[in-house]
Amino acid sequence: MEKNMLEIRHLSASFFTQKGEVKAVNDVCIEVPKGKIVGIVGESGCGKSMTVRACMGLLKYPGRVVGGEAWLDGKEILSLPEKEKCAIRGDEIAMVFQDPMTSLNPVVRVGKQVTEALRLHRNMPAAEARREAVAMFEAVGIPEAKKRLSSYPHQLSGGLRQRVMIAMAMICHPKVLIADEPTTALDVTVEAQILRLMKKLCSDGTSVLIISHNLGVIAQLCDYVYVMYAGRIVEQADTFTLFEEPLHPYTRGLLSSVSSLRRGGDKLDTIPGVVPNLLHLPAGCSFSLRCERCEEKCRECLPDLMDVGDGHKVRCHFAGRGEKA
Numbered sequence: 001m002e003k004n005m006l007e008i009r010h011l012s013a014s015f016f017t018q019k020g021e022v023k024a025v026n027d028v029c030i031e032v033p034k035g036k037i038v039g040i041v042g043e044s045g046c047g048k049s050m051t052v053r054a055c056m057g058l059l060k061y062p063g064r065v066v067g068g069e070a071w072l073d074g075k076e077i078l079s080l081p082e083k084e085k086c087a088i089r090g091d092e093i094a095m096v097f098q099d100p101m102t103s104l105n106p107v108v109r110v111g112k113q114v115t116e117a118l119r120l121h122r123n124m125p126a127a128e129a130r131r132e133a134v135a136m137f138e139a140v141g142i143p144e145a146k147k148r149l150s151s152y153p154h155q156l157s158g159g160l161r162q163r164v165m166i167a168m169a170m171i172c173h174p175k176v177l178i179a180d181e182p183t184t185a186l187d188v189t190v191e192a193q194i195l196r197l198m199k200k201l202c203s204d205g206t207s208v209l210i211i212s213h214n215l216g217v218i219a220q221l222c223d224y225v226y227v228m229y230a231g232r233i234v235e236q237a238d239t240f241t242l243f244e245e246p247l248h249p250y251t252r253g254l255l256s257s258v259s260s261l262r263r264g265g266d267k268l269d270t271i272p273g274v275v276p277n278l279l280h281l282p283a284g285c286s287f288s289l290r291c292e293r294c295e296e297k298c299r300e301c302l303p304d305l306m307d308v309g310d311g312h313k314v315r316c317h318f319a320g321r322g323e324k325a
């Protein structure tokens, strides 16, 4: 059995709005084994970002965790006091966001931003931190690394900025790297380079949890995949099984729309309808409103996430019947 570097257990998180409770994350369990890459896939608005932000302790008001645990290398981190959360963030667990322009400080040179974590978490002298930053810039493939330290974010291309973000996240050699749509803003060639880089980092022992609405990215990169729909995990398996034997109608819909997602959209054109309003979830299966196989039972009762063998789990009333795509 592989050791889990990150284990999310029955995590639920909601936004408490004037209209009511928006259940953005609903009883989510995710395991990230040591040295593996795990993907979360699903349409916009299904709760992917909120799941990982909750783990990082980065939910913004009126959002908050309402239940569950997150274990980082054997330590529960959701219940830690804020000060201890800060101490592990950027050190033991780090995050790369979708848009580097909004997460990098535009008025601070990137070298200073990258070395900050070393100074903060490792109390490293400036000259040594600078040497580490140059080495990390080289590791993530930033040309003329030394010179680049003194650039401002806007002086770099989108691809270079994303590399700076990854360098920043990796500088303290975290146990777990979380990447939320790390290549969505990039063109296909740069995307491929960044994905190769993440794979290499993982081969050095870092465990990665990556979010994407793009199944092509997930297929290239991940060892295991979780499919999320309306705040819940609806299917999970090793990547090969998920692509060869998808059992949930939603996963099948996602797979058949890979080509349209590839063209840059993030809406499915093969599954009619939209993700239900998380304020008013249907009583039964959340996908029932869009599912062509939907029967009475589906509308009335939420299916369990059922193990159909070898860790392949599916939340569908039909999955246990051994029916294949």
Ligand SMILES: Nc1ncnc2c1ncn2[C@@H]1O[C@H](COP(=O)(O)OP(=O)(O)O)[C@@H](O)[C@H]1O
Residues within 6 Å of the ligand: 015, 017, 022, 024, 042, 043, 044, 045, 046, 047, 048, 049, 050, 051, 061, 062, 278
């Ligand atoms: N500030 C907020 N107030 C209320 N609801 C929110 C807020 N931010 C996000 N949500 C809800 O959380 C859901 C999940 O969002 P998110 O995790 O960002 O989705 P994803 O990353 O899968 O696109 C959204 O569908 C939205 O309804």
Ligand SMILES: [Mg+2]
Residues within 6 Å of the ligand: 048, 049, 050, 180
């Ligand atoms: Mg998101």
